[in-house]
Amino acid sequence: MPKPATDQINAVLAHVDRTIGESLERLFELIRIPSISTDPAYGDHCRRAAEWLSAELAAIGFDASVRDTTGHPMVVGHDKAASGAHVLFYGHYDVQPVDPLALWNTDPFEPTLQPLENGDTAIVARGASDDKGQLLTFVEACRAWKTVTGSLPIQVSMLFEGEEEASSPSLAPFLDKTAAELKADTVLVCDTDMWDRDTPAVTTMLRGMVGQEIEISCANRDLHSGMFGNAARNPLQVLADIVSSLRTPDGGVAIAGFYEGTCELPEAVHRQWQALPFDEDGFLRDVGLSIPAGEKDRSILEQIWARPTCEINGMSGGYAGTGFKTVIPAKASAKISFRLVEGQDPIAIRDAFQAHVRARIPADCSVSFKDHGLSPATTMPLDSPFLRKTLEALTTEWQRETALAGTGGSIPIIGEFKRRLGCDALLVGFARFDNRVHSPNEKYDLSSFQKGIRSWVRILAAFGDI
């Protein structure tokens, strides 16, 4: 299929701008469904979100359905009426938990519009950015093409999952089962940031992740810390000793073999990153900090994009309520995640971590482990025609050179698309650095949403002549 003519593209873009209010109303509807995937209490809401998406796809002419898994369901939709390239768009309708709820200024599941100092407007809600706002930019772009021209410029399939925030346990088996149906020329993902407010970015480097939960058990019951203190092992002390031992004084990770297989950044990439207008001080200042915590001889961009890390995501044990309780708890636990870079094997990292922990458990105590995700780092091929066309389309929409970025976050599913479908993925996102993703008062800028839709309109058109 030939690339659509410029006036056709302009008509679709004009339609996007004219109907942005309706698009926003649909986003609000989706946000209002509290589809928290990690908490079993929200299972029905996850299914409702899947059904809502399936219905929306059907409404714009996709052959769409909700597909059961052993966890939260998938949504699959196809519109293959066009000839030419075939893309598979991936997004996730599940969201992070909202705690600590007290820090939200508004109900996390009742989206509100709030004016920003820069003249933009914030859509404030859990999932506004990650990933409901982002995934709808693509759906709304397809809706605009279909409404204005009756068809899409290329063949489009969509896949939405509801377990991305819960480490996507159902995705790999689902991709295996539906590989023939879902295989496409490229996968598109909208779950990443722009370079800055005005500069679009395509993310070409993703860290992998190993998530581990550990529970240390000492006494067979909670003890009075006065009666037993000193003599009885305190699992909180054991836990603190272990967590403390994970880091070296110079900001590195102290697990034996942790850096094995990692490489220095290619000189060319290093230079490109140094040329990016990145404000190291501003990055930390924005979150109230001033001293980088990672390896002392690395820039912040290296620390967050190209160096592996170990982060404590939660610790608990003993009494945490109001007041005080003189207890030595029977158990203490922590949630710990590792971000991996190219060359690190997630299984080897997990095993090295578990060995590190086991070596520090007193002989009369015990530890148990629970897996929460295991994915390698991935890097994108820089010579893909889809990438080239995307860069052109983004640069036209934003009137800025598009940045080729890394990201510290992990999208483990990218590795699965490569492994199960043989597809590379293109990561184009319109989130901004200050979106408070995973935090209270998460937001998505209205301009991210509107220009995101417009960007996809142009990208779909640009793919028309591949």
Place this chain on the structure above:
Amino acid sequence: MPKPATDQINAVLAHVDRTIGESLERLFELIRIPSISTDPAYGDHCRRAAEWLSAELAAIGFDASVRDTTGHPMVVGHDKAASGAHVLFYGHYDVQPVDPLALWNTDPFEPTLQPLENGDTAIVARGASDDKGQLLTFVEACRAWKTVTGSLPIQVSMLFEGEEEASSPSLAPFLDKTAAELKADTVLVCDTDMWDRDTPAVTTMLRGMVGQEIEISCANRDLHSGMFGNAARNPLQVLADIVSSLRTPDGGVAIAGFYEGTCELPEAVHRQWQALPFDEDGFLRDVGLSIPAGEKDRSILEQIWARPTCEINGMSGGYAGTGFKTVIPAKASAKISFRLVEGQDPIAIRDAFQAHVRARIPADCSVSFKDHGLSPATTMPLDSPFLRKTLEALTTEWQRETALAGTGGSIPIIGEFKRRLGCDALLVGFARFDNRVHSPNEKYDLSSFQKGIRSWVRILAAFGDI
């Protein structure tokens, strides 16, 4: 007043045995009031417990009243009809929180009787032992004397507070205000253990306590650990480093100056303790452990009675729910308590701890502290006639030599009685080692309750000829 005749004592003891069912029913009534002092939600219940106690004292002829404080109220009662010695009995009607609730086999505030393998019966409930069961042994002994003989052998005052588990913030000001009213020849406290099932004990050595809550703040909001991991300081890591730094590898406390002023145990006490039938292995085995955690060159009795310690009572921060959340929290906190021995100044220990923590807070992070109690260790004079008479009475009731014990726990109020009223205190308790005080399924043995009442009947009589 002359000491009551033996047949009079026997008549009172027979009455105790005959009416033990009614005594038990009163204990159940008191237990059913969930007077958790550390949780503000239970404030009304604390007051109800105070009113219940005041009414019971009035019912046996005490001049009793509930006295307001800025916290939970006090109960004061007097029966000074007798001549001779005047004792002030102290107890606390508040109880510890019940979490983790899931580990209770029965409702913590619905007492149940459960047969024990040794033929005794357990009263299972929060507060059954600490301190509702224990304090009622004294009240019921007074009731028996009054019912059978119409009077008490000595002058008795009682003071019950409702903030013992919350560090007794109102006690010192209350004692100051009521010193003239409450001053007695000795204070009696029933909040300690027997030496073993069959051997009564008077506790002559108590550790002091410093309770501290710390909150470490890093970023100004929760962060995504993928986006910020490595570069942004993680308060959970800072907390773990600090907690880990509190202990030396050989089981000691690593805070500078911590052991300053502490002395070795007097040789005589050391010998007495070595002679006590204490099963070191059994002490730990009973709670599922086998390796003492404290200083390597100290016996377990020394570790828990005569050596200071630092215990982590709670740690929290980040995500602790089901599943996983890749967050770097803005804050992390811990509750930490120190048990002190003679020679340690609580204020100096607190200051040394806070300096130790502050020195380990990164320059762009901060820490705040909250006090939860501050009391020195205390030791009892061994030459008091009240102690001598108590030992005689206990030995008569239990037909065993009474042990002079230390205790690892702290009863900070003992120091206040000395300071505010000039009174020494006698600690006589009937709790047993396996009472699960502060833990799920707390219990008090029916024999502790009944023979505890009988013991006080004899002690009151023995005080008659001081």
